[in-house]
Amino acid sequence: xxxxxxxxxxxxxxxxxxxxxxxxxxxxxxxxxxxxxxxxxxxxxxxxxxxxxxxxxxxxxxxxxxxxxxxxxxxxxxxxxxxxxxxxxxxxxxxxxxxxxxxxxxxxxxxxxxxxxxxxxxxxxxxxxxxxxxxxxxxxxxxxxxxxxxxxxxxxxxxxxxxxxxxxxxxxxxxxxxxxx
Numbered sequence: 001x002x003x004x005x006x007x008x009x010x011x012x013x014x015x016x017x018x019x020x021x022x023x024x025x026x027x028x029x030x031x032x033x034x035x036x037x038x039x040x041x042x043x044x045x046x047x048x049x050x051x052x053x054x055x056x057x058x059x060x061x062x063x064x065x066x067x068x069x070x071x072x073x074x075x076x077x078x079x080x081x082x083x084x085x086x087x088x089x090x091x092x093x094x095x096x097x098x099x100x101x102x103x104x105x106x107x108x109x110x111x112x113x114x115x116x117x118x119x120x121x122x123x124x125x126x127x128x129x130x131x132x133x134x135x136x137x138x139x140x141x142x143x144x145x146x147x148x149x150x151x152x153x154x155x156x157x158x159x160x161x162x163x164x165x166x167x168x169x170x171x172x173x174x175x176x177x178x179x180x181x
Contacts, residue, residue, distance in 0.1 A: 065147075065149055065150070065151065066147050066148040066149055066150065067148050067150045067180055067181070068148060069134075069145075069148060071150075071180055071181055072148060072150045072153055072154070072176075072180070073099075073130055073133065074179070075150070075154070075176045075177075075179035075180045076099060076133075076153075076154060076157055076176055077098050077099060077126075078179040079154075079172070079175045079176050079179060080098065080099050080100040081097075081098045081099070081100060083098075084098065085098045085126045087100075096120070096121070096123050096124050097123040097124040097125070097126070097129045098124075098126045098129060099123070099126075099129045099130070099132075099133055099157070101123040101129055101132055101133075103120050105132070105136055105160075106120050106123055106132055107120075108136055108139060108140075108161075109132045109133075109135035109136040109139065110132075110135070111139075112135050112136070112138060112139035113131075113135035113138070113139075116128075116131055116132060116135055133157065136156075136157070137153055137156065137157075139161075140156055140160075140161040141153060141156045141164065144156070144164075150176065150177070150180060151164070151173050151177070152164045154169075154172060154173045154176040154177075155169035155170075155172065155173050158172040158173075159172075
């Protein structure tokens, strides 16, 4: 029988000090990598943060806030119906006409200005629908309507009486703004 080979010596057991040294080296290496990434990415991150802030605030433009009412109405009509006066019903059949007016919107407008007369289906006619939008704005955004504050008008048209304060209407405003001169 052959003599048994001796077992190789066991690796020294790690000591607490050695473990701490390895962890410290790993942290320093990670910190160096993070610092390099930050230095290289900082300008891009700043630009991205700036664009995000502008987007959240309603988009960047020339700072203009007011336009003539006909331009505002045309921009809203472009977003709602592509400028097509003979558009199908939207929102699952709940909005009609070139301004895609909901019945509750029409009811609010005619309650404010009973002289509008007519019935909800008349909102399919552009001239009548524009009178409905005007009455609605005079009721819920009178100062903006007088000034021609396109952002407020668009956001109220899209989001109802409190639409100008709803973050959900900012995307709509950006689409309207893109159609303004």
